Amino acid sequence: MTQTVLPTHFATFEQGYPHLCSKLGYTFKDPNFAKRALTHRSFDPKMSYERLEFLGDALLGVVIANALFIKYPRHDEGKLTRMRATLVRQETLVQIAEKLGLSGHLILGVGERKGGGRHRASILADAVEALIGAIYLDSNDGFLTKTLVLSWYGDLLDEVGQEQVLKDAKSRLQEWLQGNKLPLPIYTLMDTIGNAPNQTFVVECQVAVKDCQPITERGESRRIAEQKCAERMINQLNKLEKPKPI
Template identity: 70%
Template sequence: MSLKLVRQLQVLGNSLGYTFKDVNLPQLALTHRSFNSKTNYERLEFLGDALLGMIIGEALYQRYPEHQEGQLTRMRATLVRQESLVKIAQSLQLSDYLILGVGERKGGGRQRASILADTVESLIGAIYLDSGDIEVVRACVLSWYGDLINSVSEQKMLKDAKSRLQEWLQAKQLDLPHYELLETIGNAPNQTFVVSCQVKVKDCPEIMQSGESRRIAEQKSAELMINQLNKLPKAVASHKL
């Protein structure tokens, strides 16, 4: 490992709020498969993704005791999706440290949203393996998120969920989602609408949600469908929404 890279990793450690004992771990966490198809961040990303979901889930459970499971699920999906992870990557200036192949560098890989989001998760995995302490990882993750957890709201979660789902399916040349009104409960103006959302993606179940309007119910079902798609194997879901 070059002296320049060692110094870069030291600076990165200051941004992360964690100093690595094993400098090979952050180097691995920053290495994209375009640089090394066999030794790269993908396994660390797998580990970090699981840890991130648990840490954010617990934080939401503690901070929002009045929220039900469905609300907490949507809030977690909002916080761990690509858009949120990219914001964190940008705040940590991770693009400066990415180890990319020549083609990926020339193709704008340092600013590619999927790579930035994946790198945040891989660094979480690396910190866990290096420290062996989930509390250390939790402190880092929550410091990175800052006010994002406190400011997440139902309105923000529902915004454009249907659009994001549609764009994801179109990018994979798949059929658009199908929404169906299953039931209308009660009388106007105090009605509840139950809606289903289906997509033609292998192993992805139908989602059902309810809301005070059909639009809200559809947005809720789209957000949960996104959450389900993000849990599928990478062969099916190659990037997070």
């Protein structure tokens, strides 16, 4: 039996629409809602996803807050707030976008396409929120929208209840080092590639720990690059039996 190989991106919205609906778990009554949710302002400023993103952002916050409130009845407000922040942050939305295969459906201007817009974290995260807004308007059904969103999140709602993922990677790295009586990490901006707003930041993270190599990462903001460095540094440190200062 021959397996169908899907393209990395579709030539037209219409070509990819059936696959999009299959991944979303929803078929639009009016496909124009879906098309607009995937249209970046570089393609058409007047018909971009930005208004839908505004609505989807608000809806996502309510859906996640409600789900956490019910799922974790013993958690206080502070802990629930950190959990919600983890689930609605850009990094998590990019995971959702990748799961839904959204990069192949984005409608971008020529310059944005050539500049790697299909894999730009901010665009992918915005598209997820815009699709939430589009589904809500198309279906006029808040319960259906909530059900779909939670299905996209899958196990993330369970994983966020684990203490180690409640704080961002930089905070966790700092606490790890302090807990082992080691110096704090040093983040250095090594390079800035491109021009605003499409810049890439190259950051290096060093820790004064024997046998621990510096980590270099890239991101569309310095903060994102630093978070990536911190996450990889934590993984490296966890492999050491007895971390010792240099």
